[in-house]
Amino acid sequence: MKKKTIFSIIALLAVVIIILLFVQGNSGKTNASKVRTGEVKTETIVETLSTTGTLIPNQTQSLMGTGNVIEVSVSVGDHVDKDKVLATYDNGLQLTAAFSGTITQVNIVAKQADTNAQQGKPSIQLDDLSTLKVQLSLTNSEASAVTIDQKANIISGNQTFSGKVAEKDPVALSTQSTAGTSTSLGAIVTFDQAPENLFSGFDVDVDITTNTAENVLALPIEALTYNSKNDPIVYLIKDGKAKETKITIGIQSDKLIEIKSGLKEGETVILSPSSDIKNNTAVTKE
Structure with a gap:
């Protein structure tokens, strides 16, 4: 009986030691969320508007005629000088270039009537493509x-x-x-x-x-988020915890946003905070 008792005590001690070692080994571990971080810095921010447009000639002249065409002296692609006569009509009308440019449309033919006005088209189109x-x-x-x-x-x-x-x-x-x-x-x-x-x-x-905006406080735009009241906020890291901080913002570029109030230079903010990040959430840098 004494031997069994001794073995039982030894076995119990072994279990206790294993438990203590397990607890001690995990005592340094935390449930802190790993986060990417950025820093509040003094920057120059350039705000741009990106859009799409269409290239057009610097000058355009849509010449309209009426009557029967006697002569057409140009073709599409011709470069003409200012005051050149481009076409002549049987009523004495002449179509004349108002500037030096390139003929881009010719919608009339010699010895035929000009009906382009009724169709809403120019008789001859002149464009400055220089x-x-x-x-x-x-x-x-x-x-x-x-x-x-x-x-x-x-x-x-x-x-x-x-x-x-x-x-x-x-x-x-x-x-x-x-x-x-x-x-x-x-x-x-x-x-x-x-x-x-x-x-x-x-x-x-x-x-x-x-x-x-030159020499202003700025942070990476991916740090910006909004609370339930649609106020702009960021999450600072202080003492290993996320701290929700309300800010006032100014202009922004594709990478940076101006901070008018709420932050100081050198403070660390969480980038792209997930929905798991709340005020006082334990965090650690990746």
Whole structure:
């Protein structure tokens, strides 16, 4: 009986030791969520509006005639000088170039009547293709952000050209299509230098610089989230815990957002916080 008792005591002690070792081995472990982090820094933020426009000629002349055509002296693709006579009619009318440019449409034939006016087409179209500009159709929110003389980058394929907003229509126009009615405001972006290897009629991407804030507090935009009241917040890391912090924000780029209040330079914030992150959640950096 004594031997059995001793063996029982030894076995019990062994179990207790194993339990103690297991508890001790896990005592340093936590349920902290691993998070990616960023830092509040002083930055320069450039806010841009990205849109799409259509390349159009710098100048356009739609010439309209009436009567029987006696002579047509140009063809599509011809370059003509200012004041050149392009066509003559039997009533003495002459169609004359108002500027030097390229003939892009010829819709009349010699010894035939000109009926283009009834069809809403020009008899001859003259375009200045020596340089182009970009026609924009802005939405309501875009129109409020765009002003004359803002800098712009015009992107076509792997080419980027500098330019600026040169014109902005005073009134928006509505257009009817099979998809319904759409309303937009016209604007023009011009090139700083005449581009090469671009063609009128093609679409290009346009990035307009709408605002710049220099030497301001900023954080990575992926740190920004919103609470149930739709207030902008971030989660700071303090003493190993996430701290919900309400902030006031300013302009933003595709990577950074301006912080007007609520944060200090050098503070650490959680990037792309998951739904598991709440106020006072234990966290650790990845």
